[in-house]
Amino acid sequence: MRDTELMVGAFYNPHLGAELANADGIDHLAMADPPAATDPWWPAIRERYTLLLHDYLGQLSEPLDERSIARARALAELYGSPWVAEHFQCLHTVDGAYNLNYVFPPLYTEEFLARFVANAKALKARLDQPLVMENIPGFFDVKASQMPEPAWLRCFFEATGVGFLLDLPHVWLQAHYRDVDPERWLAEFPLERVVELHVAGVEHDDDLKGPWIAPAEPSDEMLDFMAHAVSRCPQAKAVTFDAFSPSLAADVLFRSVERMRRAL
Amino acid sequence: MTPAPSDRALQDDVIRALADAPYRGSAEWRARRLADPERVERYGRFLARHFYYERLVHFFKYSRALARVTGRRPEAILRRPGFDALLPTAVLGSRGTARAVARLAVEYVSEADAPIPYLADLLRYEEAMMVVEAGPRKWRDSDGAGGAGSRERYPPEKVEGTLLLEFAFDLPAVLPKLLQPWTELPPAPVRPTKLLVARSPQGRVAVARSDAAVAAVVQLADGKRTLAELAAGAGLQASELEETLKGLVDLGAVRFSTGS
Numbered sequence: 122m123r124d125t126e127l128m129v130g131a132f133y134n135p136h137l138g139a140e141l142a143n144a145d146g147i148d149h150l151a152m153a154d155p156p157a158a159t160d161p162w163w164p165a166i167r168e169r170y171t172l173l174l175h176d177y178l179g180q181l182s183e184p185l186d187e188r189s190i191a192r193a194r195a196l197a198e199l200y201g202s203p204w205v206a207e208h209f210q211c212l213h214t215v216d217g218a219y220n221l222n223y224v225f226p227p228l229y230t231e232e233f234l235a236r237f238v239a240n241a242k243a244l245k246a247r248l249d250q251p252l253v254m255e256n257i258p259g260f261f262d263v264k265a266s267q268m269p270e271p272a273w274l275r276c277f278f279e280a281t282g283v284g285f286l287l288d289l290p291h292v293w294l295q296a297h298y299r300d301v302d303p304e305r306w307l308a309e310f311p312l313e314r315v316v317e318l319h320v321a322g323v324e325h326d327d328d329l330k331g332p333w334i335a336p337a338e339p340s341d342e343m344l345d346f347m348a349h350a351v352s353r354c355p356q357a358k359a360v361t362f363d364a365f366s367p368s369l370a371a372d373v374l375f376r377s378v379e380r381m382r383r384a385l
Numbered sequence: 386m387t388p389a390p391s392d393r394a395l396q397d398d399v400i401r402a403l404a405d406a407p408y409r410g411s412a413e414w415r416a417r418r419l420a421d422p423e424r425v426e427r428y429g430r431f432l433a434r435h436f437y438y439e440r441l442v443h444f445f446k447y448s449r450a451l452a453r454v455t456g457r458r459p460e461a462i463l464r465r466p467g468f469d470a471l472l473p474t475a476v477l478g479s480r481g482t483a484r485a486v487a488r489l490a491v492e493y494v495s496e497a498d499a500p501i502p503y504l505a506d507l508l509r510y511e512e513a514m515m516v517v518e519a520g521p522r523k524w525r526d527s528d529g530a531g532g533a534g535s536r537e538r539y540p541p542e543k544v545e546g547t548l549l550l551e552f553a554f555d556l557p558a559v560l561p562k563l564l565q566p567w568t569e570l571p572p573a574p575v576r577p578t579k580l581l582v583a584r585s586p587q588g589r590v591a592v593a594r595s596d597a598a599v600a601a602v603v604q605l606a607d608g609k610r611t612l613a614e615l616a617a618g619a620g621l622q623a624s625e626l627e628e629t630l631k632g633l634v635d636l637g638a639v640r641f642s643t644g645s
Contacts, residue, residue, distance in 0.1 A: 159561070159564065179524070179525075180524075182393065182396070183524075183525060184525075185525075186525040186526040187526065188526050189525070211396050211400075212400065213400065213524055214397040214400050214401060215393060215397060216397075216521070217521045217522050217523055217524050218401075218478075218521045219397070219400050219401045219404040219405065219477070219478065220400075220404065220477065220478050220522070221400060221403055221404055221432055221436070221477065222432075222435070222436045222439060222477070222478075223432055223435050223436070225400070225403070227396060228392050228395060228396050228399075230392045232391065232392040232393070233392055233393075233396070236393075260424055260427070260428045260431075261420045261421050261424035261425060261428060262420065262421075263395075263399055263419055263420050264418065264419055264420065265392065265395045265419060326431060328427055328428075328430040328431035328434060329427050329428065329431050330427060333431070367442050
């Protein structure tokens with residue numbers, strides 16, 4: 122049984138600032154980027170919404186440096202964010218020579234677990250808000266991984282006490298590419314740790330020759346999956362339509378949030 | 386016996402394979418048998434399109450705002466044969482690939498032959514921004530050494546990739562207007578303008594107006610000339626040179642060499 126009412130919201134897309142500043146039916150906005158100095162809608166957005174810090178703070182395979190921690194603290198304060206989100210990602214090489222510029226999961230090994238646990242604990246200790254961490258999909262398995270993603274995540278959350286930001290399309294995609302039932306795959310995750318859920322559409326991608334996350338409306342199947350997941354996440358406080366793209370249309374954002382609210 | 390690589394080193398190898406198409410196709414990578422090569426190839430192509438979509442939308446935002454005049458959005462090149470032809474040699478984040486992708490966007494938007502007097506200058510500016518941003522970056526303050534701390538001992542040098550550009554139009558006067566709502570095309574004053582485009586070690590691109598003295602300092606700063614020689618060459622007093630160098634270091638255009 123949930124003890125708090127769920128907030129239903131979306132990401133702040135600056136090109137939709139005018140529409141969002143005057144919208145109804147959206148409880149919160151997640152902030153993927155700091156507001157631009159030239160954004161005329163930012164003051165109204167800040168005044169009107171609960172804002173969730175969901176920026177790139179750094180990859181926790183390495184310790185965050187002082188500059189990144191100071192930036193995270195400043196953004197969390199600017200937004201008045203109730204929690205601070207980061208991802209289970211390792212997307213650039215140690216020497217800085219290669220960078221994917223896209224969320225990419227670490228190897229699910231003991232060594233990476235120790236790295237993420239230590240660095241998340243260090244970050245958590247420097248924040249005034251709780252830290253939540255988001256699961257990231259892999260399109261292929263790397264043979265060096267030593268355990269399934271859900272088991273690795275469970276170990277991480279038990280060791281750190283950090284909250285879980287459960288990205289449902291990521292789980293759905295992992296299940297799809299493993300050819301397993303999404304609800305069965307979801308049941309493996311530590312759902313009792315979930316603070317926030319992400320929901321989005323998936324679309325066919327020509328390069329991947331299969332579905333992937335897209336700035337599109339969630340399907341009815343995804344909304345059913347969301348309702349199922351929420352019923353198993355007793356600590357969840359928010360559900361967010363996870364679309365952040367210059368190509369996102371206002372009607373897609375508003376219809377998605379409305380459909381999510383109805384499905385819950 | 387060779388020690389097994391650490392998990393972090395293995396992760397770096399996977400990241401490199403995804404970012405660097407020639408490496409992905411190499412016997413060295415394939416011999417590692419770390420992942421399904423077909424899946425890695427598909428994901429590498431997906432990432433390349435995503436990587437350059439983000440950069441085109443950001444660095445070509447002004448010509449993107451002009452799409453209702455040109456009829457062409459720069460990022461449309463990502464679905465054209467020219468970009469597909471680049472994929473087998475693409476290295477995400479490299480200056481060479483940035484230059485090739487930016488060139489495709491410039492050619493595509495230019496072909497519209499739109500009645501925008503300053504379009505050629507604008508596209509050259511956007512192309513420069515995208516190329517300067519490319520290259521390895523420092524992700525954490527503790528990564529790598531160097532910086533400006535040793536300026537007392539070593540001569541200044543231009544940072545690789547820094548560009549000094551000359552335009553026929555005063556672009557900085559029109560750029561902000563292009564991103565605001567407009568019905569009539571905002572004009573750009575015809576005024577010869579020099580701009581310096583540079584990048585910080587963290588990958589932040591900055592632009593500053595330049596004059597003859599600044600241009601001279603940038604061109605002469607080769608890591609060998611002394612401060613006195615630079616001041617003489619640029620026609621600056623020592624205090625003026627100090628001020629100019631401070632601005633150039635902050636911009637990322639000049640650094641003090643480590644003497645190595």
